Amino acid sequence: xxxxxxxxLTEKLKETFLIAGQIALDLRSKGLKTKxxxxxxxxxxxxxxxxxxxxEKINQITPxxxxxxxxxxxxxxxxxxxxxxxxxxxxxxxxxxNNRSEFTLNAALINNLEPxxxxxxxxxxxxxxxxxxxxFAFVEFENEKKKLDCKKKTKLGEVYALTxxxxxxxxxxxxxxxxxxxxxxxxxxxxxxxxxxxxEFDIYAAKARAxxxxxxxxxxxxxxxxxxxxxxxxxxxKYGKDNYKNLDLLVKRSKNLEL
Numbered sequence: 001x002x003x004x005x006x007x008x009l010t011e012k013l014k015e016t017f018l019i020a021g022q023i024a025l026d027l028r029s030k031g032l033k034t035k036x037x038x039x040x041x042x043x044x045x046x047x048x049x050x051x052x053x054x055x056e057k058i059n060q061i062t063p064x065x066x067x068x069x070x071x072x073x074x075x076x077x078x079x080x081x082x083x084x085x086x087x088x089x090x091x092x093x094x095x096x097x098n099n100r101s102e103f104t105l106n107a108a109l110i111n112n113l114e115p116x117x118x119x120x121x122x123x124x125x126x127x128x129x130x131x132x133x134x135x136f137a138f139v140e141f142e143n144e145k146k147k148l149d150c151k152k153k154t155k156l157g158e159v160y161a162l163t164x165x166x167x168x169x170x171x172x173x174x175x176x177x178x179x180x181x182x183x184x185x186x187x188x189x190x191x192x193x194x195x196x197x198x199x200e201f202d203i204y205a206a207k208a209r210a211x212x213x214x215x216x217x218x219x220x221x222x223x224x225x226x227x228x229x230x231x232x233x234x235x236x237x238k239y240g241k242d243n244y245k246n247l248d249l250l251v252k253r254s255k256n257l258e259l
Contacts, residue, residue, distance in 0.1 A: 025124065
């Protein structure tokens with residue numbers, strides 16, 4: 001796909017994200033219906049409704065493109081596609097259930113096993129992040145559109161990290177030490193990728209955890225904003241892996257995190 005085709009698909013999905021985000025907020029205010037899945041993670045009626053909306057719209061604009069969603073995937077079925085959508089209707093479901101603001105709605109288009117479109121909406125923050133190619137990463141907030149370039153917004157010479165846990169493992173703390181991390185902040189959803197793309201944080205390191213739909217949209221946005229997404233040993237990776245399991249992860253705002 002060329003850049004114009006990718007832009008066109010992204011633009012067609014933006015309104016659906018805004019609608020789905022408002023539905024998620026409305027359902028939460030009315031009181032959620034929550035079940036526990038086989039992996040002991042929660043799923044709500046809002047997850048399923050957002051999933052339905054995304055599938056309906058994506059199947060409309062790309063009728064021949066496979067769609068892999070957290071809420072309907074069959075993990076035992078091996079992925080044989082090179083091109084497909086990855087959808088996580090609500091990432092950070094626990095934050096969502098507990099009336100926190102950092103939960104997100106996510107979709108990514110994978111082309112030749114690499115993310116070429118990423119869309120993340122944080123409804124409670126009313127911030128829509130999206131990208132469709134190198135140099136084409138944006139955030140929309142309060143009727144204003146800004147280009148994302150990973151330019152550092154924190155103090156020069158100091159490195160600020162994000163973590164998935166309030167108590168990072170020794171392995172992750174060792175990574176922090178190697179990059180001279182001054183302090184870290186715990187954040188659970190894909191919003192981590194967004195604030196690295198905006199330059200508010202510098203680095204996110206994580207052991208292998210979660211699934212491809214949790215990171216694909218964020219991967220695209222950071223990469224297209226000029227950041228770097230690799231494994232902890234700084235090797236590049238592709239999507240469509242067995243069981244969609246993530247590798248360990250290193251997300252960097254730039255090569256030199258102190259500048």
